Amino acid sequence: MTIKKSEAVKFLEKITGGPLTIADIMQSNRLAEEETQASFAKKLDISVSHLSDIENGRKGVSPERAIRFAQILGLSESLFLEIALEDLLKRSGINYHVQVKKFEPKTKRFRTSSPQPSAQLSHQSL
Numbered sequence: 001m002t003i004k005k006s007e008a009v010k011f012l013e014k015i016t017g018g019p020l021t022i023a024d025i026m027q028s029n030r031l032a033e034e035e036t037q038a039s040f041a042k043k044l045d046i047s048v049s050h051l052s053d054i055e056n057g058r059k060g061v062s063p064e065r066a067i068r069f070a071q072i073l074g075l076s077e078s079l080f081l082e083i084a085l086e087d088l089l090k091r092s093g094i095n096y097h098v099q100v101k102k103f104e105p106k107t108k109r110f111r112t113s114s115p116q117p118s119a120q121l122s123h124q125s126l
Contacts (some may be wrong), residue, residue: 022066022087025080027055029073044069060087078102 030040030051041051053059061069066084070077078100085098 019086020083021057022061022080022084023055023057025083026051026061026069029075030055044072060084060091062088 030037033040035043037048037051037055041048044051050059054061061080061084063081063084066080067077070080081100082098085100086096089096089098
């Protein structure tokens, strides 16, 4: 299965020199908003040291936090979730690309018309 990347993701990967990480996204969003780490951390309800650890790649972000951060920042939940999951997998030495779709509990089916949260993995050598 081939996963198509958005033009924005391709552009950011070109700038960063590799696959996007949660560190890249968090730091680029903070800098784009011209916020200090202190004000950005307060907005996300985390400590400055925790934000620094995330931005410097020392800590990953759980799926729950990735979604919460995306909601707070008004950004794509699916993109944050995909990148956070890929980061967690890479930290475990597992090289997979993650694509998520939102699960619709009432119908017990995956919605295919919108690229939102279910974990669907495809192997990709990195």
